[in-house]
Amino acid sequence: MNQNQVVKVIIEQWIRRSGFVIVGMILIIILDCMQVFKQYITNGVIGDISFYRAYLLILGFIFLQGMIQSYHDYSGYLGIRAQRKEYLMYMLLIGVIGTIGLMIVIFDLDIVARKCIGIVIYHKWQAIDSGHNKMEELYTSIKFLWRTGILLYGIGFFTGALFYRLRKVVALALIISVPVIVMGIVILEITVQNPITKSLFNLISVLIVPALEGRRQLTYGGVLIGGAILLLRHAPTNRYKHDLMQDFYRRMDE
DSSP, X not given: OOHHHHHHHHHHHHHHHHHHHHHHHHHHHHHHHHHHHHHHHHHSSOOOOOOHHHHHHHHHHHHHHHHHIIIIIHHHHHHHOXXXXXXXXXHHHHHHHHHHHHHHHHHHHHHHHHHHHHHHHHSSOOXXXXXXXXXXXXXXHHHHHHHHHHHHHHHHHHHHHHHHHSOHHHHHHHHHHHHHHHHHXXXXXXXXXOHHHHHHHXXXXXXXXXXXXXXXXXXXXXXXXXXXXHHXXXXXXXXXXXXXXXXXXXXXXX
C-alpha cells in the first residue's frame, strides 16, 4: 500500500463513518424541530430551542472515531505494511481536519434549522433564538466547538492507544482510576476539609478546569495525541499489540 492509497483509505473510512452520523444528526434535529412546532401549535409560544442531542451525538462519534482509529484501524494498516510514522501522521491529520469539519457541519445545521423554524412560524429568513446575532459571537461559538471536538478526539485517540498497547484489564483500570481518584478527592474535600484535601482539590481544579477553556483545550488535546504517538510509534503488529511492558523490558535488555 503506497502513500496515496493509505491517504485514500483513511479519508474514505472517515467519510463513510461520518456520513452515518450526519444522517443521524439531521434526523434528530428534524424531530426536535417538530417538537418546537407542536409546542407552538399547542401553546402559541416558542420555548427554548436546543439541539443538544445532535451535539452529543457528534461529540460522542468524534471520541469513538479517535479510539477506533488508534485501536482498530492502526493495527489493520500495520498488518499490511509496518509504516508506523506515515500511518500515524495521516490518521491524525485527517482526524483533526475531519473533526473541525464535523463541528462546522453541526453548527451550520443548527443555524439552518433555527432559520427554517423562523420561516414556518414568522415567514422570515431569520434564526430563532440562535444566540449568534453578532459575528463575534458566531466566531467564538465556532472556535469553542472545534476546540472541544479536537480535545475529545485526542481523548479517544489516547484511549484507543492505551487499549492497543496494554492488556485490556490494565488499560481499563487506568482509565477508571482517573474519575475515581477525582471523585474521591472531591468527597474528601467536602467531608474532611483539611489542608491536605484542600491542596489536592486545588490541584485537580488546576488540571481539569482548563480543559473546558479556550486554547487550553487544544493544549490538552495535543498532549493526549502526543502521548498516543509515544505509545504507538514502536507498536508491534496485531498479534503482540498488548505487550507494552514486555516490549519495554526487551528494549532494556538490548
